[in-house]
Amino acid sequence: MTSALKNIIYNCKQATFLIEKRIAGKITAAETLRLHIHLAGCSVCKVYQQQSILINRIFVGFENTDFKLDEAFKKTLTEKIEKEINKN
Amino acid sequence: MQNETDKGLTAKSLHSDPLSWVEKYADYLYGFAMSRLRDEDVAKDLVQDTFLAGLQRLDRFEENSEEKTWLTAILKNKITDFYRKRSAINLKVINAEDEQQDFFDAESGHWTEKHYPTAFGLEADNPLMMKELGSILNECLAKLPGLWFSVFSMKHMDDLASELICTELKLTAANFWVIMHRTKLNLRACLQKNWN
Numbered sequence: 289m290t291s292a293l294k295n296i297i298y299n300c301k302q303a304t305f306l307i308e309k310r311i312a313g314k315i316t317a318a319e320t321l322r323l324h325i326h327l328a329g330c331s332v333c334k335v336y337q338q339q340s341i342l343i344n345r346i347f348v349g350f351e352n353t354d355f356k357l358d359e360a361f362k363k364t365l366t367e368k369i370e371k372e373i374n375k376n
Numbered sequence: 377m378q379n380e381t382d383k384g385l386t387a388k389s390l391h392s393d394p395l396s397w398v399e400k401y402a403d404y405l406y407g408f409a410m411s412r413l414r415d416e417d418v419a420k421d422l423v424q425d426t427f428l429a430g431l432q433r434l435d436r437f438e439e440n441s442e443e444k445t446w447l448t449a450i451l452k453n454k455i456t457d458f459y460r461k462r463s464a465i466n467l468k469v470i471n472a473e474d475e476q477q478d479f480f481d482a483e484s485g486h487w488t489e490k491h492y493p494t495a496f497g498l499e500a501d502n503p504l505m506m507k508e509l510g511s512i513l514n515e516c517l518a519k520l521p522g523l524w525f526s527v528f529s530m531k532h533m534d535d536l537a538s539e540l541i542c543t544e545l546k547l548t549a550a551n552f553w554v555i556m557h558r559t560k561l562n563l564r565a566c567l568q569k570n571w572n
Contacts, residue, residue: 300487
């Protein structure tokens with residue numbers, strides 16, 4: 289067994305690092321293989337992977353339209369713009 | 377007086393009417409900023425800065441462009457500036473924060489017992505649960521070091537290439553991935569802690 293392979297089988301720190309790199313970028317074929325082997329034997333990291341993907345989904349799925357500025361702020365803002373226009 | 381007339385004419389000929397900006401675009405821009413910053417006060421400030429910067433640059437507004445697109449582009453730049461500023465302040469904090477969290481055994485790389493990921497026990501199809509989890513996530517995001525949040529948000533909300541983020545925030549590729557990893561470990565742990 290190569291040391292890289294041996295290392296990943298027992299190493300959750302490396303495995304979770306590869307999980308992140310795979311989700312947000314890309315990993316090599318060798319890294320993919322090593323990660324698969326790790327995940328096949330590590331249920332904790334499998335839970336981590338599911339939750340990691342879920343977190344991204346929630347973060348990106350944030351509803352812009354849920355947020356509205358309050359009227360008072362808008363009023364002040366309009367006044368500032370008017371003032372700025374009249375300044376010149 | 378002469379000036380005022382000039383200015384009015386200029387604005388008109390540029391097809392832009394700043395007096396209607398707030399009504400037309402303020403909520404949209406605020407939502408855009410909130411999705412990337414998750415901070416109401418900062419988002420409000422940047423929306424205001426965007427309108428004021430827009431006024432300054434009215435002469436550069438091109439006839440055939442959309443006001444909304446143009447203002448959004450200004451806001452995007454303001455957000456990037458904000459990320460950059462906040463990241464610079466937080467750069468020194470990375471290492472210290474790193475050492476505080478012992479997610480893994482230093483020798484074996486195994487999860488330490490107290491940081492074992494456990495199932496959230498939630499149904500991803502349940503919109504109420506997801507919403508609840510979303511608000512906890514926002515609280516967790518607010519606790520992240522500024523640089524980490526900036527990296528995370530630029531990567532996921534704007535889907536920027538990693539290389540571009542590294543250039544903007546002056547990071548090495550290795551640093552970038554360490555931050556992505558650490559950020560997720562922290563967010564996940566924070567969710568687990570506050571969810572159950």
